[in-house]
Amino acid sequence: MHNDVLVIGGGHAGLTAAITAAENGAKVLLLEASPKNMRGGNSRHTRDLRIMHHQPTKVLTDIYPAKEYWDDLVRVTNGQTNKHLAYLTIRNSANNVKWLQQHGVCFQPPLKGTLQLGRTNAFLLGGGKAMINALYHSAELLGVQIRYDSTVTMLTLDENHFVEAILENGQTIEASALIVASGGFEANREWLEKIWGKIAKNFIIRGTPYNRGLILKQLLEKGAKQVGNPKQCHAVAIDGCAPLFDGGIVSRVDCITLGIVVNKHAKRFYDEGEDLWPKRYAIWGHLVAQQPDQIAYVIIDAKSEKMFIPSAFPPKTANTLLELAQKIAIDPDALLKTVHEYNASIQPGTFNHTKLDNCHTQNLAINKTHWARTIDTPPFKAYLLRPGITFTYLGVTVNDKAQIIMADDQPSKNIFAAGEIMAGNVLAEGYLAGTGLTIGAVFGRIAGKEAAQYATN
Amino acid sequence: MQPIETLHEAKRILKICNACRYCEGHCAVFPAMETRLEFQEKDLYYLANLCHNCGSCYHNCQYADPHEFQVNVPQTFAQLRKESYVLYTWPNFMGKILERNGLWVTLVTVMSLIIFMLLTPILIGQKTFLGIHKNGFYGVISHEIMVILFGIVGISALIILLISMIRYWRAIGLPPLWTIRIRVIKKAVWHALTVKYLDGGAGQGCTYPNETPSLWRRRFHHLTFYGFLLCFAATTTAAVYYYLFNWKGPYGWLTLPKLFGIPGGISLSIGCAGLLYLKWKADSPLIASKNTGMDIAFILLLGLTGFTGLTLMFYRYVGFVGPLLIVHLSVVMSLFLLAPYSKFIHAFYRIIALINYELESE
Ligand SMILES: Cc1cc2nc3c(=O)[nH]c(=O)nc-3n(C[C@H](O)[C@H](O)[C@H](O)COP(=O)(O)OP(=O)(O)OC[C@H]3O[C@@H](n4cnc5c(N)ncnc54)[C@H](O)[C@@H]3O)c2cc1C
Numbered sequence A: 001m002h003n004d005v006l007v008i009g010g011g012h013a014g015l016t017a018a019i020t021a022a023e024n025g026a027k028v029l030l031l032e033a034s035p036k037n038m039r040g041g042n043s044r045h046t047r048d049l050r051i052m053h054h055q056p057t058k059v060l061t062d063i064y065p066a067k068e069y070w071d072d073l074v075r076v077t078n079g080q081t082n083k084h085l086a087y088l089t090i091r092n093s094a095n096n097v098k099w100l101q102q103h104g105v106c107f108q109p110p111l112k113g114t115l116q117l118g119r120t121n122a123f124l125l126g127g128g129k130a131m132i133n134a135l136y137h138s139a140e141l142l143g144v145q146i147r148y149d150s151t152v153t154m155l156t157l158d159e160n161h162f163v164e165a166i167l168e169n170g171q172t173i174e175a176s177a178l179i180v181a182s183g184g185f186e187a188n189r190e191w192l193e194k195i196w197g198k199i200a201k202n203f204i205i206r207g208t209p210y211n212r213g214l215i216l217k218q219l220l221e222k223g224a225k226q227v228g229n230p231k232q233c234h235a236v237a238i239d240g241c242a243p244l245f246d247g248g249i250v251s252r253v254d255c256i257t258l259g260i261v262v263n264k265h266a267k268r269f270y271d272e273g274e275d276l277w278p279k280r281y282a283i284w285g286h287l288v289a290q291q292p293d294q295i296a297y298v299i300i301d302a303k304s305e306k307m308f309i310p311s312a313f314p315p316k317t318a319n320t321l322l323e324l325a326q327k328i329a330i331d332p333d334a335l336l337k338t339v340h341e342y343n344a345s346i347q348p349g350t351f352n353h354t355k356l357d358n359c360h361t362q363n364l365a366i367n368k369t370h371w372a373r374t375i376d377t378p379p380f381k382a383y384l385l386r387p388g389i390t391f392t393y394l395g396v397t398v399n400d401k402a403q404i405i406m407a408d409d410q411p412s413k414n415i416f417a418a419g420e421i422m423a424g425n426v427l428a429e430g431y432l433a434g435t436g437l438t439i440g441a442v443f444g445r446i447a448g449k450e451a452a453q454y455a456t457n
Numbered sequence B: 001m002q003p004i005e006t007l008h009e010a011k012r013i014l015k016i017c018n019a020c021r022y023c024e025g026h027c028a029v030f031p032a033m034e035t036r037l038e039f040q041e042k043d044l045y046y047l048a049n050l051c052h053n054c055g056s057c058y059h060n061c062q063y064a065d066p067h068e069f070q071v072n073v074p075q076t077f078a079q080l081r082k083e084s085y086v087l088y089t090w091p092n093f094m095g096k097i098l099e100r101n102g103l104w105v106t107l108v109t110v111m112s113l114i115i116f117m118l119l120t121p122i123l124i125g126q127k128t129f130l131g132i133h134k135n136g137f138y139g140v141i142s143h144e145i146m147v148i149l150f151g152i153v154g155i156s157a158l159i160i161l162l163i164s165m166i167r168y169w170r171a172i173g174l175p176p177l178w179t180i181r182i183r184v185i186k187k188a189v190w191h192a193l194t195v196k197y198l199d200g201g202a203g204q205g206c207t208y209p210n211e212t213p214s215l216w217r218r219r220f221h222h223l224t225f226y227g228f229l230l231c232f233a234a235t236t237t238a239a240v241y242y243y244l245f246n247w248k249g250p251y252g253w254l255t256l257p258k259l260f261g262i263p264g265g266i267s268l269s270i271g272c273a274g275l276l277y278l279k280w281k282a283d284s285p286l287i288a289s290k291n292t293g294m295d296i297a298f299i300l301l302l303g304l305t306g307f308t309g310l311t312l313m314f315y316r317y318v319g320f321v322g323p324l325l326i327v328h329l330s331v332v333m334s335l336f337l338l339a340p341y342s343k344f345i346h347a348f349y350r351i352i353a354l355i356n357y358e359l360e361s362e
């Protein structure tokens, strides 16, 4: 049985590519490592896509022009982006909502939980799993053959040309063209340990356990040109009670700017009030990773109650700081000292959590520059923090046809990439909410079309 | 699960949902949940009745089985709904009937069938019972007897229902009815009549029986509910004909009782058959196994009401008017008797929850 196009990875990018290839007349086989009920990779945890638009729509407010999108991208990546591919992504992002809607995906109007991003980002009704379910259904209707529990472990190439894929069980699968959409390597602990050393043992993986980077590694070993810093990953500080994998959004801890963060020696180690939370969200993973045992605690008091969305896990609560210190097993004297010094150094100001206010500390080794309020009103609460990895940046280089570029700088004629595995072309550093899916959507469509064209000609 | 366990389970799940909020666009439950950080018993019984068991937040939940969080809102809420029925039903001890509802509905229906079957032939004689009658089924049981019998049962059921509803109304903390703006009530009733929250949030429909959204559940619900209303209208117009105009049945094809009754009976039968089919097909995690008896008994009872009523319309052609009427009357009697003690009450709990929701959203 011959396949025109083989897609590895059944997340959002792989499904987009598979659907597009099928719509362009190709016979498509999609291989997904997970069982059916865990399908969808990291995409099942997503919420929104960043969309360029020139007028308000039902699901997006105001406007978000290409130039502003580009500026945002340059800012978060420190310029680590390929301008040509970035603009390709930005311009084509305008088609994402319609394309998804045509394939059964629904969006919700900006609501309570989504307001701050309602201008730039379109929100999936029901979240990523709803989208994934719709896309699988759509792919099935188009005759895409889908196989679950099918991990590809090896690829055979003949001079930059894909020949066959080998499954875990030894089965080989040939196809005229290959689309890789198998995500990053964030769930591969050995690989993480190689980069980060022992501390990686204490990292929590926020998404799927199936993104182990097997295909990425194969391609890099077989001469694909890499993109993105292999030592970088997107890491945020999440609730330390989260499960080792797949904890997703509910392990988010959103109260760092409201309190103080101490390590296990009860020492503060960074300015908690440096900037508005969304802008500083992503630095705390690395900060916590550098602390002993890779843990830290946010301490807040009753004044901060109800000012943030709580994580799914109950914090430790106590009526005195002494008791709290005992509950989280850190030295009570040290904690009291830290809190005392912090309280004593707070300058008068008017608290306003929605902007950079003037509540700050003075004369501390590490000052808190905004939203500094005394911690003195019981009950006190402590959230355990650990580094949580969202995704890795290392990927394969592609051109604007989504073909992967080989070591000799020539594109492979029949290997295409979409999604996280090539996101580093656009976003080699930093993160801009909603670009992960947008890159997958744009390159998924390109890869699907190009692969189908190549395979059927 | 014991009630207390279900409450715990609901609290556990809602903590997760409240940190997630991905489902906020699907229905009223999530926006209502987001305004609370802690969940008391009354909040849970309120939210549970706001849930229409559409399935969306199960199929679209990244934390559903096999994830270790095992989030299943529809199943937990279905269980909780039933517990709220048991809890607020008046008088309290009658709540027992709701606990093993399938059994009770069957029992009551069979009992009324037996009683009607035994009594009627004795009262009117075997021959009349099995024959065809000139003045329709009133030849079998007189109009007066029917009106008195069903009138008494119906009115008692209504009173009991009303008391139970007041109990639930108060329990979830709603202020007195007359203090609530008409606008609020109107909106809630409109959302109930259109079954707004079976639309999935964007009109795509609910993920019932499986993960692909579909509007069939809502369509079958409409057929059932409006079919029931038509049947009710048929009976009412027949009574008006009889008492106000002294027109005696059987009525012709172009009279109101027939014009309401025939489409009503057909609609009710199809609607119930459809709902049963969907329930049979539904992915098992959507179903709270302890509710199955109650759910199925109610749909069957309604469906049979429609279907037997329909056959009765055609009795002139099939004969056996006596037995047909007896079956129909037994089913209707059971429906009336058990109105406050069967899934019939879900409609009222739902409306009250919807009123609370609209009130809170103001
Ligand atoms: C908690 C969380 C929230 C996020 N929220 C957002 C958001 O709101 N918006 C946004 O734009 N981005 C978000 N992201 C990032 C986003 O998830 C990714 O950018 C995007 O999903 C990548 O899509 P993909 O299809 O490339 O990869 P995935 O969706 O991860 O799919 C990869 C698939 O490949 C399969 N696979 C892997 N290896 C193999 C193999 N060897 N053989 C066969 N199959 C294999 C995996 O099982 C998986 O199903 C979030 C990420 C996380 C972790």
Ligand code: SF4
Pocket (backbone or CB within 6 Å): A127, B016, B017, B018, B020, B021, B022, B023, B024, B057, B058, B060, B061, B062, B063, B064, B071, B073
């Ligand atoms: S049901 Fe699942 S996806 Fe929906 S809000 Fe709750 S936890 Fe989130």
Ligand code: SF4
Pocket (backbone or CB within 6 Å): B023, B026, B027, B028, B029, B030, B050, B051, B052, B053, B054, B055, B056, B057, B058, B073, B074, B077, B197
């Ligand atoms: S099952 Fe449907 S109606 Fe019930 S809470 Fe979930 S989404 Fe809302």
